[in-house]
Amino acid sequence: MDKVKVLEKYLPAEAAPLIARWIDYFKCEFKISRNRNSKFGDYRSPYGGKGHRISVNYDLNPYAFLVTTVHEFAHLHTWNEHKQKAKPHGTEWKNNFKKMMQPFFEKEIFPADVKKAIVNYLDNPAASSCSDLNLYRSLRKYDPPKTSEAILTVEKIPLKALFKLKDGRVFRKDEKLRKRFKCTEVATKRIYLFSPVAEVELIEGATAA
Incomplete structure (x- = not known):
């Protein structure tokens, strides 16, 4: 199945073409993963003959899936530029994360409350979106109702x-x-x-x- 069509099942449709292009451009193995309590997504740098690998939990709502995906691609981009010389969530990663999030702001993909929370988060992004309580809560508002009630x-x-x-x-x-x-x-x-x-x-x- 076409990458864009698959991605549209998990993130906002307007974002799918750009994410698909990133997957191809960076030659990245992109995996939609099972739920992991400890993290929303994961990036692995090239090792042992394998290339870049990104995984994102399948059960995130579309906005959380997109934020997590951009977060992980920022790690990939930072590794390409600096290899192991840059800290995992250091200045280089923060700058790339801000830059890579910008196209989605320009497309006005996010609801106003989520965009505001992301902008605040971008001022000092933490290890993951769930580490920032304001962003986490804003994203969780868009979970399916039954999921939110059960949490x-x-x-x-x-x-x-x-x-x-x-x-x-x-x-x-x-x-x-x-x-x-x-x-x-x-x-x-x-x-x-x-x-x-x-x-x-x-x-x-x-x-x-």
């Missing part, structure tokens, strides 16, 4: 409540430390820091001292 995040559950991750591990929510919540794994008593928007399953009626 429960760490910030929404009560203090001392128990919650479970998809891998089955159980944690207790503790106090907030700056931007993240301190949480204790029940089985090991180890402390972990969770993003406020980390998606979890509440264990109903369970709290821990």
Whole structure:
């Protein structure tokens, strides 16, 4: 099937032709991946006879899919220019990310609230769009309704409540430390820091001292 037609299933149709051209121009293996809790997308530089590889989670809404795709292509472009000399999210990457996002602004692809959040994010882009809470929340507004209703995040559950991750591990929510919540794994008593928007399953009626 034509690349553009495939991409149109996952990102805004107006953006698909340019992303398809990038895939060809950069000779990139572009994979639409299963859901990964820890990241929306991934870039791998050429290694062991393989070329550039980008993967993006299949279940992102079209705007989140596009933001993530541009994010990863900015890594690719930065690697082409600087190889390992540039930091993963350093100045070189930030400049490329801003530059590569511009065509989509010119096409007015994003809703006003998402565009505003992206502009703010571009001032100091973090490791991923889910690291920026304002951008993350703006993007999540455009998830399918059923998905949004089913999502429960760490910030929404009560203090001392128990919650479970998809891998089955159980944690207790503790106090907030700056931007993240301190949480204790029940089985090991180890402390972990969770993003406020980390998606979890509440264990109903369970709290821990």
